[in-house]
Amino acid sequence: MSSGETISLKLNGEVREATAGPTTTLLEVIREQLGLTGAKKGCNQGVCGACTVLIDGKLARACLSLAVNSVGREITTNEGLTEDGEPSPLQQSFIDNGAVQCGFCTSGMIVSSHHLLQDNPSPSVDEVRDGLSGNVCRCSGYKKIIDAVRNVAGG
């Protein structure tokens, strides 16, 4: 949807302009207008977790967040977690541990894992499972995802 008013969003530390109507979701804006396609549209019902982002430091489903209701908030996607253009230690750990099969869930998994590790830098297997319980991997590649989160270098 491109109708609506012009809004400014704080996305990954930059101010970005977009057009949104009252019911346009944040996910539609960041994927279709702002070109960040890490967050995926899976279920569009808040169930699958593929669109998980951070809003003001809290986890959020971009598909359940209205774009107009996100103005003024700090939005961070998986792309925004890179460090000086390089993968963060967590992102590198997903690569090193082969924690990617089809890749559709990966951005959401990394954002949820990032949030978990902020509160708990060395989680147990059960704590990782709890922390990622809102993210579905339909390839069922959970073992390596859990390994990736627990094996972050320096974590």
Next chain:
Amino acid sequence: MTEAGYSEPVSVDEVVTLLAADDEAKCVAGGASLVAMLNARLVEPSRLISLRHVEELQKIELAEDGWLRIGALVQHCDVAIAAELTEGNQVLSQAAGLIANPVIRDMGTIGGSVGHFDPAADYPVALAALGAEFEIAGANGRRSIPASEFFIDWYETALAPGDLITCIRVPPPPAGSAGVYEKLAKVKGDMGIAMVAVVMAMEGDAVSHLAVSVGGCGPTPIRLSDAEQALIGGRIDEAAIQNLGDKLSAASDPVDDVRASAAYRKILIPRLVARAIGQAKTKLGDGS
């Protein structure tokens, strides 16, 4: 369809005025339920009223009458760690910590959850056991409705068109009470098959306060005040617990769904009740 309107009021009065002016308008709190319904085109409101700048709705505070006021916009993640919830009232923080998954707990709000009133939701069960009340602002000012009268039927509450939940009022916990929230779900993060909330206090061997509510097993949370009262002043032994669990099971009206059959839920209720009361007794230091 014409494009919906959008407003960001800053006071409860403004919200009530906006709702009164447009009976197809909807308030947006966390968005977790409403935006999912918008995406599925199950609702098409004419106006969305964002509550995010209404300061009054965002805080937890102790009122002069000793009751706790939990603003409607307080998120589940913050209820789960609220230091203001002490003793038996911790049944509410335990319930909040078991809602769905970390993402939904970071988005969803207590007012949004109870207003939507999915009968498998966690808050209604705990709030029924606590004897909480709901403060509602409407065209005729504010009123407070007890939990026992607020939850009416599947997805139906005492909210009238134009009403806004402003806060959840939680009474002071009974002295020395303990709270236990028990939820059985197929996997972490799923809706519960059945839930039990217990608030209990003892004086020596005798029960001095008891509230037990059952959720997920009928249109509204189930409480049997007469059966609770009958146990006050006595020892609460295995037979008494079994008897209460059986009565709650008999009073339940569960449905068959994808998570469990109604018959399974009927069997489950006394077992969850026994487990929850057992944990409350342990917390209260009664090993009998």
